[in-house]
Amino acid sequence: MSRPQCPRCSRPTSHCLCPLIPALDSRTRVLILQHPSEVKHALNTARLAALGLINAELVVGEVFTDLAVLLEQPGHQACLLFPGELAQPLSEYAAAREGAPLLLVVPDGTWRKASKLLHLNPALAALPRVTLPQGASSRYRLRKAPMAGALSTIEAIVQALEIIEAPAGFADLLRPFEVLIEGQIAAMGEETFRRNHGSAS
Structure with missing residues (x-):
């Protein structure tokens, strides 16, 4: 028998994260496009990000037939947070807009799944690409990063x-992300965590 879940954060009611989820406002509009394979993941950081940001929206799918509507944010310049040869540093891109509000589009999924979203949605792939500074360190200690400096979705959005x-x-x-990580580590046991994921520093 499955444990009752909080309908908002999707965590078991005994481990509900809602009291820790803020309500932060931003001029930047954040659009998270989540691959369906991430929805049931125990560490669904995209959902936490969408819940904690007033000016954010989470849409699940592979082919977004209403993408043009989602990208139509009057006064906002849309850009895609995803690496690539033509990607600009986000700081330079934002500075060039001289303070004009941005629509930050963030694909959520493994690198392979996120790349698939771009392949299946040409209008998404056609957006100007921006990247974060190199050298960031992730606190996401439960999933092996595909490359140095890789961040979870919520960490990338915060940065x-x-x-x-x-x-x-x-x-x-x-805050809820960190509590979630610590809870997962506690559930598996310190010894198991160190064996499978390295030092528990």
């Missing part, structure tokens, strides 16, 4: 917003 909207801070968005 992006702090670049675009400096000096505003968005670290509170990470």
Whole structure:
């Protein structure tokens, strides 16, 4: 028999994260396009990000037939947070817009699944691409990063917003994420965590 879940954060009611989820506002509009394979993942960081940001929307799918509508945000310049040869540093892209609000589009999934979203949605792949500074360190200790500097979706969004909207801070968005990580580590046991994921520092 499955445990009752919180309908908002999708966690078991005994481990509900809602009291930790903030309600942060931003000039930047955040659109998260989530691959369906991520929906039931125990560490659904995209959902936490969407719940904690007032000006954010989470859409699940592979082919987004209404993408043109989703991207139509009056006064906002849409850009895609995804690496690539033509990707600009986000700080430079935002500075060139001279403070105009951005629509930050963030694909959520493994690198393979996120790349598939771009392949299946040409209008998405055609957006200007932006990247975060290299050298970031992820706190997502339960999933092996595909490459150095890879971040979870919620970490990438926080870093992006702090670049675009400096000096505003968005670290509170990470509080439920960190509690979730610690809870998962506690559930598996310290010894198992160290054996499978390295040091528990």
